[in-house]
Amino acid sequence: MSATQTSPAIPTVDLHDLTSPDAAASARAREAIRVGFGTYGLVFVKNHGVPDVSDLYDRFQSFCDKPNEEKEPYNRGDLWYQRGWTPPNTEKAVVASGQPDFKECWFAAPEPLDAALVAQYPEIYCSNIWPEGDAQFAERYNQTGHALHLAGLALLRGAAEALELDRETFALPCTGAAHVFRMLRYLPLTEAQTQQNILWGEEHTDFNLLTLLPGGRFHDPSGKVAKAPDDASGLYLRTRPTAEHPDGQLIRGLAPTGCIVAQVGQMLEILTGGTFLATPHVITAPNTPGWSRLSAAHFVHLHAHERLLPLKPFLNDDTIRSYSPPVLAGTYSIKTLVDIGLAPKSALDKLGYRHYDRLATIREHESAS
Numbered sequence: 001m002s003a004t005q006t007s008p009a010i011p012t013v014d015l016h017d018l019t020s021p022d023a024a025a026s027a028r029a030r031e032a033i034r035v036g037f038g039t040y041g042l043v044f045v046k047n048h049g050v051p052d053v054s055d056l057y058d059r060f061q062s063f064c065d066k067p068n069e070e071k072e073p074y075n076r077g078d079l080w081y082q083r084g085w086t087p088p089n090t091e092k093a094v095v096a097s098g099q100p101d102f103k104e105c106w107f108a109a110p111e112p113l114d115a116a117l118v119a120q121y122p123e124i125y126c127s128n129i130w131p132e133g134d135a136q137f138a139e140r141y142n143q144t145g146h147a148l149h150l151a152g153l154a155l156l157r158g159a160a161e162a163l164e165l166d167r168e169t170f171a172l173p174c175t176g177a178a179h180v181f182r183m184l185r186y187l188p189l190t191e192a193q194t195q196q197n198i199l200w201g202e203e204h205t206d207f208n209l210l211t212l213l214p215g216g217r218f219h220d221p222s223g224k225v226a227k228a229p230d231d232a233s234g235l236y237l238r239t240r241p242t243a244e245h246p247d248g249q250l251i252r253g254l255a256p257t258g259c260i261v262a263q264v265g266q267m268l269e270i271l272t273g274g275t276f277l278a279t280p281h282v283i284t285a286p287n288t289p290g291w292s293r294l295s296a297a298h299f300v301h302l303h304a305h306e307r308l309l310p311l312k313p314f315l316n317d318d319t320i321r322s323y324s325p326p327v328l329a330g331t332y333s334i335k336t337l338v339d340i341g342l343a344p345k346s347a348l349d350k351l352g353y354r355h356y357d358r359l360a361t362i363r364e365h366e367s368a369s
């Protein structure tokens, strides 16, 4: 992978500035979002209010250390892995063609869900499940997820203002949506795998509205928390193509100390007709075998009934061509979960009418009588 190690000027947004009565400070924060989301698809965020994640990571590591037989009851393929444990080699980051990612995960929803949608989207709007034997896991998990969610909503309000839209344009349609907070453990690689340059997560874009990343940590081959063993591992992102770099540039997304990362997902790209960019990103593994990495991501979603098409100010022939036909956010999620190997293909059969057998039964009765 050819990549530059230096991050060009990825902006940092100070969340305090966003709501500051000082007009110059709030304008600075909005401009940082406009440039960050527009050029890189991502910003660094400081004064984000997200607590230290070490304790939560310790608890997740303890769960991961259990033998697979003990984790298997939390393997909820029937819920499309949207809750509980995702075993290794399940998800494919790259639609349809990728290798499964070398990771295991935990999924839960830290925010209240719209109860009316449970019957319509039973796998996406389902109740949380939690690992037995750690009474504080759920509390810590929800606390961190909630803080990330609040930071996400603040950024979405700033993003709307940066585009001169009503400040609730993106945040309000998130109410009651199936936001998920996910913990990930990238698995240790063997010597042979590191020599093959195997990736921890293949290059992809996130399909939700906005993703918040609190930052990960490495574990050495003995399981101890340690600094990265080499410079090879990390989050890399691809910048917007330009005349000089028609394929964009792969650059390191290393956040300044104390900052979290906020990343644009496909849904925000669609609503803004591509003004904000869902950024392709890839997780590279270290060149040193035996190391693992814990990380976490909170995915802010649109409510399942929201329509996905460019908003009026961004609607023109080009954007209609690029982002048609419009679909509901819930339908979009189902399609994507099938694409990345988490939902079965049969989930797509439920889209559209499926009661043709009723007429067939009536006609059978008629011909029998």
Ligand SMILES: [Fe+2]
Binding pocket: 204, 205, 206, 281
């Ligand atoms: Fe991602």
